[in-house]
Amino acid sequence: MERKVKNNLIFVGILAVVVFCLVFSNIPNKGLSFFTEKRMPEFPFKLGLDLQGGSHLVYQADFASSSIASADQKEAMQGLRDVIERRVNLFGVSEPQVAIQEAGGGAQRLVVDLSGVTDINKAIEMIGKTPYLDFRQQTVDFNAENLTFEPTTLNGRYLKKADLGFNQQTMAPEILLEFNPEGAELFRQITSQNVGKRLAIFIDNSLISAPNVNEEISGGKAQITGQFTVQEAREMVRNFNSGALPVPINLISQNTVGPSLGMASLNTSLKAGIFGFLAVCLFMIAFYRFGGFLASIALAIYALILLSLFKIIPITLTLAGVGAAILSIGMAVDANVLIFERQKEERKKGENFKTAMENGFKRAWPSIRDSNLTTLLIALVMFVFGSSFVKGFAVALSLGVLVSMFSAIIITRTLVRVFVRK
Amino acid sequence: MKFDFIKYRRIFYGLSIGLTIATVILIASFGVKWGIDFTGGSVLSISYNGPLPTSQQINSELLNLGLKEAVVQQQGEKTIVLKMQNITEENHQQIVAKLKEMGSVVEGSESFESIGPVIGNELKGKIKTVVALSLLSILIYIAIAFRKISRPVKSYIYGATGIIALFHDVMIPIGVWAILGKYYGYEITIPIITALLTVFGYSINDTVVVFDRIRENLSREKTASFKEIVNRSLNQTFARSVNTSATVLIVLTTLFLFGGTSLRPFALCLIVGIGLGTYSSIFLASPLVYSYYKLRDLDK
Numbered sequence: 001m002e003r004k005v006k007n008n009l010i011f012v013g014i015l016a017v018v019v020f021c022l023v024f025s026n027i028p029n030k031g032l033s034f035f036t037e038k039r040m041p042e043f044p045f046k047l048g049l050d051l052q053g054g055s056h057l058v059y060q061a062d063f064a065s066s067s068i069a070s071a072d073q074k075e076a077m078q079g080l081r082d083v084i085e086r087r088v089n090l091f092g093v094s095e096p097q098v099a100i101q102e103a104g105g106g107a108q109r110l111v112v113d114l115s116g117v118t119d120i121n122k123a124i125e126m127i128g129k130t131p132y133l134d135f136r137q138q139t140v141d142f143n144a145e146n147l148t149f150e151p152t153t154l155n156g157r158y159l160k161k162a163d164l165g166f167n168q169q170t171m172a173p174e175i176l177l178e179f180n181p182e183g184a185e186l187f188r189q190i191t192s193q194n195v196g197k198r199l200a201i202f203i204d205n206s207l208i209s210a211p212n213v214n215e216e217i218s219g220g221k222a223q224i225t226g227q228f229t230v231q232e233a234r235e236m237v238r239n240f241n242s243g244a245l246p247v248p249i250n251l252i253s254q255n256t257v258g259p260s261l262g263m264a265s266l267n268t269s270l271k272a273g274i275f276g277f278l279a280v281c282l283f284m285i286a287f288y289r290f291g292g293f294l295a296s297i298a299l300a301i302y303a304l305i306l307l308s309l310f311k312i313i314p315i316t317l318t319l320a321g322v323g324a325a326i327l328s329i330g331m332a333v334d335a336n337v338l339i340f341e342r343q344k345e346e347r348k349k350g351e352n353f354k355t356a357m358e359n360g361f362k363r364a365w366p367s368i369r370d371s372n373l374t375t376l377l378i379a380l381v382m383f384v385f386g387s388s389f390v391k392g393f394a395v396a397l398s399l400g401v402l403v404s405m406f407s408a409i410i411i412t413r414t415l416v417r418v419f420v421r422k
Numbered sequence: 423m424k425f426d427f428i429k430y431r432r433i434f435y436g437l438s439i440g441l442t443i444a445t446v447i448l449i450a451s452f453g454v455k456w457g458i459d460f461t462g463g464s465v466l467s468i469s470y471n472g473p474l475p476t477s478q479q480i481n482s483e484l485l486n487l488g489l490k491e492a493v494v495q496q497q498g499e500k501t502i503v504l505k506m507q508n509i510t511e512e513n514h515q516q517i518v519a520k521l522k523e524m525g526s527v528v529e530g531s532e533s534f535e536s537i538g539p540v541i542g543n544e545l546k547g548k549i550k551t552v553v554a555l556s557l558l559s560i561l562i563y564i565a566i567a568f569r570k571i572s573r574p575v576k577s578y579i580y581g582a583t584g585i586i587a588l589f590h591d592v593m594i595p596i597g598v599w600a601i602l603g604k605y606y607g608y609e610i611t612i613p614i615i616t617a618l619l620t621v622f623g624y625s626i627n628d629t630v631v632v633f634d635r636i637r638e639n640l641s642r643e644k645t646a647s648f649k650e651i652v653n654r655s656l657n658q659t660f661a662r663s664v665n666t667s668a669t670v671l672i673v674l675t676t677l678f679l680f681g682g683t684s685l686r687p688f689a690l691c692l693i694v695g696i697g698l699g700t701y702s703s704i705f706l707a708s709p710l711v712y713s714y715y716k717l718r719d720l721d722k
Binding site for chain 2: 050053058060103104107121124125128251252253254255256257258259260261264265268269271272273275276277279280283284287319320323326327329330331333334337338341342344345366367370371373374375377378379380381382384385387389390393397
């Protein structure tokens with residue numbers, strides 16, 4: 001055996017063992033447990049919301065009904081993100097993901113991904129209950145019969161904490177708000193400009209109370225005395241303490257998958273993958289006999305490499321991604337077919353076996369490269385599109401195609417060189 | 423194996439033209455159903471242990487809640503799917519509560535997707551961009567891949583026939599979807615568009631491989647006629663084309679059969695598209711190049 005071929009075989013062998021251990025990390029660890037306390041690192045698969053159950057929520061910030069200048073929108077969105085993140089963390093969601101997304105036309109969105117929650121509906125409700133708090137000052141229009149208010153820059157974003165208190169005279173419950181330093185400064189400015197006028201407190205766009213400002217208030221403390229029961233006040237305080245919104249939000253899209261449904265999808269798609277793999281192996285062996293058998297081994301290593309990459313990178317596996325991975329099994333073996341067909345032809349031409357084999361590899365390469373190129377090209381375009389289904393599909397497909405090229409060129413070639421001799 | 427592809431080309435043309443015309447008629451008369459990804463709306467699915475509530479029962483509850491009626495479909499044995507207008511989270515919770523009263527619901531089997539009209543319109547715009555970008559990238563690819571073959575037919579003719587074949591591969595699945603939409607409620611959703619784009623990327627290769635072989639044979643054999651060369655190239659690449667597609671079709675079939683309801687339409691669309699892609703690369707693209715060659719009388 002040539003030295004280079006021998007080295008390649010060793011490389012493929014080691015690779016196969018490594019990827020096997022990565023995918024089935026419980027097997028080597030069981031073995032290790034007889035000898036030592038040490039364990040191999042385990043990389044779990046990262047499952048998408050559709051496979052483990054979860055909720056994908058898209059909220060749109062409603063800047064039209066808030067007073068935030070467009071220059072400050074970015075900052076407000078950061079504040080919003082923090083508030084919502086704090087909320088979902090309180091709910092005990094594992095790894096919540098809250099991201100700001102800018103859509104066309106300057107729309108600002110918040111994308112919330114919750115996974116592994118048993119009661120997603122509760123979580124959605126919690127987010128929905130986050131109060132939008134803002135302060136509004138009396139307009140200078142004295143002709144108006146009723147009081148009218150205009151927005152100020154002070155809102156829930158500057159809230160530090162809230163407490164329940166009781167009015168010392170009436171014993172009515174009141175909510176004590178404490179602002180952060182920035183908010184305290186804003187509150188001081190607003191009160192100093194509005195001495196003798198009313199300053200209104202709005203929760204979720206409805207007027208709660210509009211006390212008279214007697215003097216400038218520094219120190220960053222305010223209280224809300226409204227017509228509410230102790231119970232209501234207590235709930236409001238709790239809501240404020242887990243964050244108040246700097247800008248109102250609307251749920252514009254959601255995708256929720258129940259956990260058992262996710263599990264069922266995972267199982268059926270895995271089953272399809274295993275059957276697909278076996279069917280392709282049978283087909284290859286039926287058509288190309290020993291060569292097909294070698295291709296099947298290469299395909300098994302291919303599948304293990306792909307799964308290891310999914311684990312290590314890690315790539316979040318969605319149903320679309322699993323579909324793409326299964327599709328790529330069919331495409332991966334494609335390169336082997338190209339090589340074997342080319343070899344058959346070369347042999348028909350009367351080339352001796354070894355030359356036919358090498359020519360087969362050499363001549364099939366441009367076809368393999370080209371045929372994968374267009375698939376990669378389309379996958380790249382899809383990736384840019386960004387919708388989660390398309391993205392998951394495109395990532396898994398391109399990874400599959402790239403690994404398949406490697407597997408056809410390195411693994412099949414090495415195996416054929418070593419085991420096929422005349 | 424030796425098969426005279428060129429001799430029978432008119433039969434293949436007839437078949438493809440027939441199918442394409444049928445597709446156009448089907449789309450014109452039935453139309454296609456767009457999924458909520460594009461129209462906006464809500465889809466709720468839930469599974470039961472035991473008897474399922476009927477469509478009337480569900481719709482009367484919806485009317486009680488002050489909502490419009492939903493399209494209720496059964497999926498498999500245990501699952502029902504409700505398709506309706508875009509509803510609020512509050513209504514969603516009310517409906518789920520009602521559905522749970524109507525039978526024994528499988529714990530955690532519920533799924534709910536709601537897409538507001540804003541997102542729907544955005545997706546429509548985005549998908550147009552992606553389709554346009556894909557078309558463009560494939561056109562550039564074709565221009566590059568085919569520039570080397572220029573004898574005896576100009577390279578852009580190869581490119582043009584490749585595009586005709588591609589158009590055929592993507593058109594006909596849409597026609598199939600028009601029928602399935604009419605009778606089984608199949609919709610054009612984002613997964614279906616993804617499948618069509620994949621067909622787009624995948625199918626062009628088979629054609630390129632055959633054309634590549636024509637180029638190779640043309641440069642090697644100066645004496646053979648163009649007809650002979652096209653025929654020989656097709657025969658040489660036939661097994662390759664069929665077998666590589668066969669492996670892809672095998673995995674797609676297992677995905678269709680065992681992959682669960684969510685991936686089924688997606689797999690079916692890929693099966694139809696990739697099957698057609700293989701057919702058109704063998705029976706359509708290269709014979710078309712030959713037809714052009716004959717039409718222009720380049721023999722002389």
